[in-house]
Amino acid sequence: MKAILFDIDGTLILSGGAGSRALSQAFEKLFCLDNALDGIKPDGKTDPAIIREMCRKTLGRDCRAEELESLNKQYLSFLRREVPESPGYRVMPGIPELLKHLELKEGVIMGLATGNLEEGARIKLGRAGLNRYFRFGGFGSDCEDRVELTRIAISRSQEFIGQELKKQDIYIVGDTPFDIQSSTLLGTTSVAVATGSYSIAQLKEWQPDYLFPNFSDPEPFLNALSLIAN
Ligand SMILES: [Mg+2]
Incomplete structure (x- = not known):
């Protein structure tokens, strides 16, 4: 899993x-x-x-x-x-397709690890109809500290499936050095994506396990998932 x-x-x-x-x-x-x-x-x-x-x-x-x-x-x-x-609201490139792919993948569960208050997270995702992909998560309303809320997201994902996960089978996907740092501190796999305000070069300095310009082509990320499975 x-x-x-x-x-x-x-x-x-x-x-x-x-x-x-x-x-x-x-x-x-x-x-x-x-x-x-x-x-x-x-x-x-x-x-x-x-x-x-x-x-x-x-x-x-x-x-x-x-x-x-x-x-x-x-x-x-x-x-x-x-x-x-909000006129500037948009879904990041390839996200709807990526989520659809991941939803169909056997042995994959998806959750949130976000600094948003849970209700705020649901409001933001609601406009794009993305809430249905995420049944659990760790939120800013759980904890002010990003590492701790990520830890909470991890324990909720384990509760959700009723089994313990290997650290490397937990992927933390985010657009800032804070997301990478939380993942590194928790020993999980970090996936950075340069669709926010940090460039590829800036994110690279934090040495994420995977780094993508965006998910407009979901294949590299899907490949990363199956490679790690071996
Ligand atoms: Mg972010």
């Missing part, structure tokens, strides 16, 4: 800035603060980590628990409006 755990933003889809806009709007609504996300690079970070950074930058302190709860609530409600209307 193999588990393939996908990141969302820059890997499966791009929300066209819907996530950033929703976060900024949540800050504006709660604290009357404009442009709270300015100067913060959200790529590869978890939602709770981004929100913490925004709080420290704009308020000069961490958010209190009740503020955090309101921010998350507001963020999700703005996201529900922003995602369906």
Whole structure:
């Protein structure tokens, strides 16, 4: 058995800035603060980590628990409006075909390992009808730390199939050095794809096990999966 755990933003889809806009709007609504996300690079970070950074930058302190709860609530409600209307929303090249292939592959299960709050993840994937491929995952709502949420995604995939997986049979697919780093720390197989804001050359520096420009041709990735099986 193999588990393939996908990141969302820059890997499966791009929300066209819907996530950033929703976060900024949540800050504006709660604290009357404009442009709270300015100067913060959200790529590869978890939602709770981004929100913490925004709080420290704009308020000069961490958010209190009740503020955090309101921010998350507001963020999700703005996201529900922003995602369906986002003109820049798109599915990354080859993703629908890749997921269809993987779904039919015997002995392969798919899940998510994403910094998004689970509800946010479902909203973002919902527009493209991709939720049905992912019945479990590790999310930013599970843990602020990306490595830990990836660990949670792995244990959920093992619970899902009721057996332990070999580390090398767990594939962490993502578009940033953070995804590669989490995989390396956990001893799993890393698959980097340059469809987000990091180039092939930048991702290569982090020495992923596999590196693809995109998945417009699903074959190289499918081949990588069967090669590892031997
Ligand atoms: Mg990403």
